[in-house]
Amino acid sequence: MAEAATNLLTTADGRPLKAALAAAQARARRRAFLLVLPLLLFVVLTFLVPIGYMLKRSFEHDGFANSAPTLVNWFAQNKGFDPANPPEEAYAALVQDLARMQVEKTTGQAGTRINYSVPGTISLFKKGAREADTLTPPFKEALLAVDPEWGMPALWRGMESASHVYTPEFYLVAADRKLTDEGWARGDDGQRIYLYLFVKTFIVSAIITVLCLLLAFPVAHLLATLPMAKSSLLMILVLLPFWTSLLVRTTSWIALLQEQGIVNDLLVGIGLIGNDGRLSMMYNMTGTIVAMTHVLLPFMILPLYSVMKVIPPSYARAARSLGATSWTTFRRVYLPQTLPGIAAGSLLVFILAVGYYITPALVGGADGQLISNLISFHMSKSNWSLAAAIAGMLLVAILVLYWLYDRLVGIDRLKLG
Amino acid sequence: MKKILILSTAMTSFGFAANADITVMSWGGAYGEAQTEAFIKPFIAATGKNAIMVDSDNPATPVKAMVESGNVTVDVASLEYADAIRLCDEGVLEPIDINSLPAGADGTPAAEDFLPGAVTECGVSTDIWSNVFAYDTTVFPEGPTKAADFFDLEKFPGKRGLKKGAKAVLELALMGDGVPASEVYAVLNTPEGVDRAFAKLDTIKSEVVWWEAGSQAPQLLADGEVVMTTAYNGRIFAAAMNEGKPFQIVWDGQIYENEMFVVPKGAPNMADAMEFIKFATSTEGLRKSAEQISYGPARKSSLATDIIFKDGKTVMAPHLPTAPENLTNALETSADFWVDHDAELNERFQAWLSQ
Numbered sequence: 015m016a017e018a019a020t021n022l023l024t025t026a027d028g029r030p031l032k033a034a035l036a037a038a039q040a041r042a043r044r045r046a047f048l049l050v051l052p053l054l055l056f057v058v059l060t061f062l063v064p065i066g067y068m069l070k071r072s073f074e075h076d077g078f079a080n081s082a083p084t085l086v087n088w089f090a091q092n093k094g095f096d097p098a099n100p101p102e103e104a105y106a107a108l109v110q111d112l113a114r115m116q117v118e119k120t121t122g123q124a125g126t127r128i129n130y131s132v133p134g135t136i137s138l139f140k141k142g143a144r145e146a147d148t149l150t151p152p153f154k155e156a157l158l159a160v161d162p163e164w165g166m167p168a169l170w171r172g173m174e175s176a177s178h179v180y181t182p183e184f185y186l187v188a189a190d191r192k193l194t195d196e197g198w199a200r201g202d203d204g205q206r207i208y209l210y211l212f213v214k215t216f217i218v219s220a221i222i223t224v225l226c227l228l229l230a231f232p233v234a235h236l237l238a239t240l241p242m243a244k245s246s247l248l249m250i251l252v253l254l255p256f257w258t259s260l261l262v263r264t265t266s267w268i269a270l271l272q273e274q275g276i277v278n279d280l281l282v283g284i285g286l287i288g289n290d291g292r293l294s295m296m297y298n299m300t301g302t303i304v305a306m307t308h309v310l311l312p313f314m315i316l317p318l319y320s321v322m323k324v325i326p327p328s329y330a331r332a333a334r335s336l337g338a339t340s341w342t343t344f345r346r347v348y349l350p351q352t353l354p355g356i357a358a359g360s361l362l363v364f365i366l367a368v369g370y371y372i373t374p375a376l377v378g379g380a381d382g383q384l385i386s387n388l389i390s391f392h393m394s395k396s397n398w399s400l401a402a403a404i405a406g407m408l409l410v411a412i413l414v415l416y417w418l419y420d421r422l423v424g425i426d427r428l429k430l431g
Numbered sequence: 432m433k434k435i436l437i438l439s440t441a442m443t444s445f446g447f448a449a450n451a452d453i454t455v456m457s458w459g460g461a462y463g464e465a466q467t468e469a470f471i472k473p474f475i476a477a478t479g480k481n482a483i484m485v486d487s488d489n490p491a492t493p494v495k496a497m498v499e500s501g502n503v504t505v506d507v508a509s510l511e512y513a514d515a516i517r518l519c520d521e522g523v524l525e526p527i528d529i530n531s532l533p534a535g536a537d538g539t540p541a542a543e544d545f546l547p548g549a550v551t552e553c554g555v556s557t558d559i560w561s562n563v564f565a566y567d568t569t570v571f572p573e574g575p576t577k578a579a580d581f582f583d584l585e586k587f588p589g590k591r592g593l594k595k596g597a598k599a600v601l602e603l604a605l606m607g608d609g610v611p612a613s614e615v616y617a618v619l620n621t622p623e624g625v626d627r628a629f630a631k632l633d634t635i636k637s638e639v640v641w642w643e644a645g646s647q648a649p650q651l652l653a654d655g656e657v658v659m660t661t662a663y664n665g666r667i668f669a670a671a672m673n674e675g676k677p678f679q680i681v682w683d684g685q686i687y688e689n690e691m692f693v694v695p696k697g698a699p700n701m702a703d704a705m706e707f708i709k710f711a712t713s714t715e716g717l718r719k720s721a722e723q724i725s726y727g728p729a730r731k732s733s734l735a736t737d738i739i740f741k742d743g744k745t746v747m748a749p750h751l752p753t754a755p756e757n758l759t760n761a762l763e764t765s766a767d768f769w770v771d772h773d774a775e776l777n778e779r780f781q782a783w784l785s786q
Contacts, residue, residue, distance in 0.1 A: 122520020136517070136771050204779075204782055274655040
């Protein structure tokens with residue numbers, strides 16, 4: 015019966031209505047897709063491809079694998095060799111590769127790659143390569159005579175590891191592991207830095223998020239409830255710093271908070287503190303937190319404002335008229351309705367804070383460094399794979415937090431303004 | 432309308448290409464200005480070819496990125512000595528033949544005219560700059576005079592500015608601890624030596640304000656935030672000369688190095704780039720640079736007669752890191768050491784900082 019009914023329904027040119035509708039909808043979808051295509055291409059080209067490339071980089075380095083083919087081959091055939099005492103053939107392969115590096119000028123690439131896990135080897139490779147074609151068998155003795163460091167077990171482990179183009183090595187380094195003569199081990203005390211900075215970055219970001227929330231909540235409430243004329247003025251005050259260059263704002267905080275700065279001068283001037291007791295508020299964690307809270311504040315105010323704007327004041331009035339105290343009204347009626355804004359603002363501020371770079375670099379001093387400063391350091395020193403590995407760990411950590419957030423709060427409740 | 436748009440775009444791009452025969456990448460700021468005045472403008476005037484200057488925080492990073500991605504837009508770049516060696520080893524830079532460089536004004540061949548180490552496989556020195564420390568003469572009229580004074584909190588109380596990084600800071604710590612300049616790298620090459628340097632830094636750690644950008648150091652000193660600070664000598668000189676600040680440089684324990692012009696592999700205007708480097712690093716070119724900023728020329732022939740600062744009266748010689756009286760206890764940065772240990776010691780440095 016149903017079949018007969020659909021057969022009956024056709025368009026004017028005799029096509030089944032269902033097919034015609036489907037075709038028309040497909041056309042509309044294609045047109046809609048064409049409209050978003052530029053954005054899609056843009057996102058893929060400028061966002062997904064670079065991130066994918068970065069993640070690939072964090073696993074991949076062919077600097078040594080390409081320039082030492084003989085040794086790579088030897089490693090592949092002798093998987094269980096003893097790094098503490100490699101045989102003569104291994105040294106012979108190494109000397110052959112060193113000679114090739116000298117001709118092909120790839121010493122730097124190979125040395126740089128090994129230097130990532132075994133510091134001090136770039137000049138070792140350069141020296142070895144310069145003398146390689148003068149060496150005669152037995153190569154082990156000959157090479158050790160050039161420099162006894164060629165016998166280091168850690169070096170042989172490093173070369174074996176670097177003979178694979180794809181390696182987890184950079185993630186090991188980013189997790190404070192260190193290549194020793196016995197293999198990968200925990201780094202020395204006082205030299206482990208990455209995990210410590212990871213934890214610190216997340217704690218500092220959490221503190222900044224909470225501070226932003228505490229400061230932004232009343233401001234957003236005022237913005238949402240004041241009469242139009244006054245709230246517009248307030249809005250401009252909120253947005254004005256937003257439009258000012260980040261560097262200018264950071265530098266202004268330096269001028270304000272440094273020891274010979276305006277705030278300290280004022281406190282000394284009114285006699286609250288003595289000239290010797292000037293407060294250290296800059297070039298330390300205090301400076302980093304104050305400046306970053308200020309820089310990120312609008313990202314909290316705006317989502318909060320957009321949510322508070324549409325909360326009808328009648329709800330609170332109804333609660334009060336039913337006998338709730340002002341605190342209960344706030345806690346049970348008003349606050350739950352602002353949750354989407356709080357969630358969105360907190361997520362925005364937290365994620366921005368985790369990756370913040372320029373402000374901690376300028377005002378952080380000794381203890382205000384965050385993990386992004388180390389990423390930038392390795393970028394500038396051309397150890398892109400390690401920078402990518404740290405960034406990859408950061409990305410994974412944020413995705414985990416995002417997933418947790420989705421489970422606890424629900425991403426559909428997010429309201430970004 | 433559309434036609435006009437395409438036409439004007441084509442014209443500007445053509446105009447741009449014709450205007451910018453050579454792109455030189457340097458560090459910006461007072462240093463970039465000095466290089467523009469000393470190298471770029473005279474080159475345009477002398478050859479009729481065009482050159483433009485672009486800025487970077489550290490040209491080594493974009494140069495490597497450009498060569499690796501195969502999209503090189505820079506013809507000449509100004510690199511730190513260790514970076515010039517490292518990138519050359521990695522095959523990122525064009526080799527430069529020392530014998531192709533012009534002879535000195537007095538006819539000395541380039542190979543003998545340049546100071547030792549000033550020309551490497553891929554780079555030619557444009558100047559010699561130095562990490563020094565400087566103080567405010569209104570705070571210490573008698574002034575610190577030795578590297579050890581930088582670490583003497585009793586005799587010279589107050590905050591110190593230090594560059595946030597291992598390079599040049601560990602060396603200063605060792606010299607401040609009494610290690611003669613000639614032995615610094617031998618000591619620093621041992622684990623005990625590194626420990627000793629960090630132990631010396633520990634003695635002033637609570638009083639240190641760390642700076643990162645070169646312009647921060649004179650600013651900290653001018654604000655009274657610190658009573659003495661390490662700095663690039665040219666920045667202190669510029670603050671003293673151009674802004675009349677009462678800053679005095681202490682040359683004892685200075686750590687100097689060559690700054691290098693290099694040509695990235697695959698530079699779009701290779702021949703012109705080489706011509707530009709020959710022009711800029713000639714006897715006269717290096718003199719012109721030293722007239723602008725107090726970084727020393729690396730050619731002996733450039734120092735044959737007095738170099739006068741652009742104010743028309745200050746003789747530059749005593750302000751240059753290469754002046755004999757400034758070299759009594761001076762250390763040349765060891766590129767070999769830092770190429771090997773930069774990453775390792777900086778990680779340790781960062782860990783030490785956050786303890």
